[in-house]
Amino acid sequence: MLNIKKNYVFNNFFNSKMKFISLIIIYFINIVLITSCAKKDLIKDNSNKPFVLTTFTILADLATNVAGERLLVRSITKPGSEIHGYQFTPSDIVRSKGAELIIENGLGLESWISQFLNSAGDIPKVKLTEGIKVLAIEGDVYAGKPNPHAWMSPKRAMHYVDKLVEAFIMIDPEGELEYKSNASAYKSKLEILDEELRNSLSLIPKDRRVLVTCEGAFSYLAHDYGMEEAYLWPVNAESQVTPKRMINLIEKIKENDVPTIFCESTVSSKAQKEVAKVTGANFGGIFYVDSLSGRDGPAPTLIDLHKHNLRLISEGLSVNSIKD
Numbered sequence: 001m002l003n004i005k006k007n008y009v010f011n012n013f014f015n016s017k018m019k020f021i022s023l024i025i026i027y028f029i030n031i032v033l034i035t036s037c038a039k040k041d042l043i044k045d046n047s048n049k050p051f052v053l054t055t056f057t058i059l060a061d062l063a064t065n066v067a068g069e070r071l072l073v074r075s076i077t078k079p080g081s082e083i084h085g086y087q088f089t090p091s092d093i094v095r096s097k098g099a100e101l102i103i104e105n106g107l108g109l110e111s112w113i114s115q116f117l118n119s120a121g122d123i124p125k126v127k128l129t130e131g132i133k134v135l136a137i138e139g140d141v142y143a144g145k146p147n148p149h150a151w152m153s154p155k156r157a158m159h160y161v162d163k164l165v166e167a168f169i170m171i172d173p174e175g176e177l178e179y180k181s182n183a184s185a186y187k188s189k190l191e192i193l194d195e196e197l198r199n200s201l202s203l204i205p206k207d208r209r210v211l212v213t214c215e216g217a218f219s220y221l222a223h224d225y226g227m228e229e230a231y232l233w234p235v236n237a238e239s240q241v242t243p244k245r246m247i248n249l250i251e252k253i254k255e256n257d258v259p260t261i262f263c264e265s266t267v268s269s270k271a272q273k274e275v276a277k278v279t280g281a282n283f284g285g286i287f288y289v290d291s292l293s294g295r296d297g298p299a300p301t302l303i304d305l306h307k308h309n310l311r312l313i314s315e316g317l318s319v320n321s322i323k324d
């Protein structure tokens with residue numbers, strides 16, 4: 001009887017000990033499996049995918065939409081950066097190491113790109129505006145030079161998408177079908193945006209369709225969507241505001257009785273607010289043009305950027321908006 005009890009106690013102890021040991025073994029097997037999977041994912045993310053760099057956040061958004069999961073896409077400049085005269089840093093150069101492609105806008109937008117490439121080494125480059133129908137800057141000292149902001153018209157952003165597909169197939173031919181299918185899905189979204197812009201802007205009375213901004217970055221949008229454009233300076237550069245430019249803009253606003261004027265996120269709005277004060281126009285807020293906002297901001301993607309700008313334009317120029 002005592003033996004049976006002993007055996008029972010021993011068996012019980014043995015069973016619970018075995019259970020405990022098995023649990024520990026299962027636990028360690030799980031840990032090993034989870035870490036090896038995570039490691040695999042990490043390796044896949046960091047090593048297997050070709051890595052491409054864009055000069056600014058808007059191109060990174062377009063590139064990510066075309067690349068899907070096949071490529072790692074990074075932007076040299078961060079959200080909110082001024083991109084025309086950007087001064088790259090040694091850490092930008094370090095972060096470009098291993099890039100298979102540099103994606104730029106071209107048309108003189110990135111004045112720093114040649115110097116960047118001199119420092120970064122021999123990285124192939126693709127210019128997304130190559131072959132696009134260009135609008136020239138009118139008047140001022142930049143007269144005749146191409147306006148670089150072609151991505152601001154959704155119709156023309158489709159050209160950027162096609163160029164990205166070509167470039168990605170060059171560096172990753174096996175991804176052709178995926179790139180083409182991603183591009184066509186994204187172009188459908190641009191088509192919807194194009195229609196939304198056309199419909200909403202057509203609701204603004206014709207004599208109010210004057211878009212007054214800081215930089216002349218809306219030429220393509222204005223041209224393709226039936227608006228007139230006026231600005232404080234043609235291209236973001238040094239010596240932006242001059243008395244002559246300011247006086248010209250004030251006259252234009254008064255002549256057209258423009259109810260609301262705007263400025264952009266990457267430049268100071270101080271001079272434009274001064275113009276608003278002098279003319280009695282409302283200051284209608286900050287557009288996103290040369291850079292996306294951060295993820296929590298109003299313009300984390302190009303499509304969000306247009307929706308944000310469109311909301312400000314519609315509110316500022318509608319029949320209900322009256323001068324102060």
Ligand SMILES: [Zn+2]
Binds near residue numbers: 217
């Ligand atoms: Zn610009």
